[in-house]
Amino acid sequence: MTNQNIAVPDVKARIRMAIAMAISKPEFPALGGFLAISQKKLLKRLENGGGRGGGAKVSTWIDSMRASSPTRIKSTIPISETQEKSSWILHHPSALNQFEKIIQESKGKQIIMFLDYDGTLSPIVADPERAFMTKKMRAAVKDLARHYPTAIVSGRSRNKVYKFVRLDELYYAGSHGMDIKGPTKSHNYNKGNQGVFFQAANEFLPMIDEVYKLMLEKTKSVPGAKVENNKFCLSVHFRCVDEKSWDALAEQVRLVLNEYPKLTLTQGRKVLEIRPTIKWDKGKALEFLLESLGYGNSTNVFPIYIGDDKTDEDAFKVLKNSGQGTGILVSKVQKETSASYTLQDPSEVEKFLQHLVARM
Numbered sequence: 001m002t003n004q005n006i007a008v009p010d011v012k013a014r015i016r017m018a019i020a021m022a023i024s025k026p027e028f029p030a031l032g033g034f035l036a037i038s039q040k041k042l043l044k045r046l047e048n049g050g051g052r053g054g055g056a057k058v059s060t061w062i063d064s065m066r067a068s069s070p071t072r073i074k075s076t077i078p079i080s081e082t083q084e085k086s087s088w089i090l091h092h093p094s095a096l097n098q099f100e101k102i103i104q105e106s107k108g109k110q111i112i113m114f115l116d117y118d119g120t121l122s123p124i125v126a127d128p129e130r131a132f133m134t135k136k137m138r139a140a141v142k143d144l145a146r147h148y149p150t151a152i153v154s155g156r157s158r159n160k161v162y163k164f165v166r167l168d169e170l171y172y173a174g175s176h177g178m179d180i181k182g183p184t185k186s187h188n189y190n191k192g193n194q195g196v197f198f199q200a201a202n203e204f205l206p207m208i209d210e211v212y213k214l215m216l217e218k219t220k221s222v223p224g225a226k227v228e229n230n231k232f233c234l235s236v237h238f239r240c241v242d243e244k245s246w247d248a249l250a251e252q253v254r255l256v257l258n259e260y261p262k263l264t265l266t267q268g269r270k271v272l273e274i275r276p277t278i279k280w281d282k283g284k285a286l287e288f289l290l291e292s293l294g295y296g297n298s299t300n301v302f303p304i305y306i307g308d309d310k311t312d313e314d315a316f317k318v319l320k321n322s323g324q325g326t327g328i329l330v331s332k333v334q335k336e337t338s339a340s341y342t343l344q345d346p347s348e349v350e351k352f353l354q355h356l357v358a359r360m
């Protein structure tokens, strides 16, 4: 373990923290079930907060999915685009090349690691049920968690992402941060945090289940379409659907969503994600976890968030706006991002994690 001490809040401290959080940040309604805020009040507070539009945006997202499809990526890039690309790389350099700079920035602060799963720890594959991480990656994450508090922040359900990762010493934030649980195995830094448990959207469970069944029914005629139940949200997968049928599939999603104004859509990699319209996302999950670890108002902390997808941008923005820590986008192609650095793919993520371990 590191020589850096981490504040470990005891039970009383956690109650104080939860109350303080509830007073200062009403979007943090409970920590470990310590606050008795009624579900109705919670729902009111979170309702209509984070909506990014429903059906009307579906066609825009399909266009954006098409634009990022490999069939649209040109083999020869015109000069102006080359220039644009080099300027993008200048603004978002490789986190491996800039490793020492990142370490300098974090000097004297506690590094806390936040890792997205799909496309970050595991390669993108056609079948979402088979998105396994390699043994080497798992070992790298395990080593990392020996030295730094580490959280997995995923769009998957918490249980499913745990089944892929299988490390008890980590924090898990599933369903895009709507389902958070502390480690079940203790390390020096997380003693007392095993009780961390937070679910932001319990009242939506029956609705999500209903829409899941409906979406299964409505999409069964589209070959290759897949609907994944991520507990507090759903994914409608386009990856194995012929591009010619994308509009038809999107139309089915739009029609169902029209009947559920309390649900909204976000877009990921060849996926549309249906989720409650509440003010909660991966950025809020990051803030919540920092609070839980005792770093809510601290300047003594350096969160590093690594992710590859649009939904990770919420976390990158939190870091950018707070001027704390750093965001690292996993991408081979240029994208609009609030992250400061880039890594090309999961194998580079693995190297970066190994570098962090090696410096201890």
Ligand SMILES: O=P(O)(O)OC[C@H]1O[C@H](O[C@H]2O[C@H](CO)[C@@H](O)[C@H](O)[C@H]2O)[C@H](O)[C@@H](O)[C@@H]1O
Pocket: 116, 117, 118, 119, 123, 124, 125, 126, 127, 128, 131, 153, 154, 155, 156, 228, 230, 235, 237, 239, 268, 269, 270, 271, 273, 309, 311
């Ligand atoms: O937040 P994440 O952990 O990145 O989860 C986002 C979505 O990831 C998964 O879908 C993506 O990966 C699949 C497996 O490689 C791929 O087939 C799919 O096209 C990608 O979008 C997951 O299946 C979704 O439920 C998550 O929402």
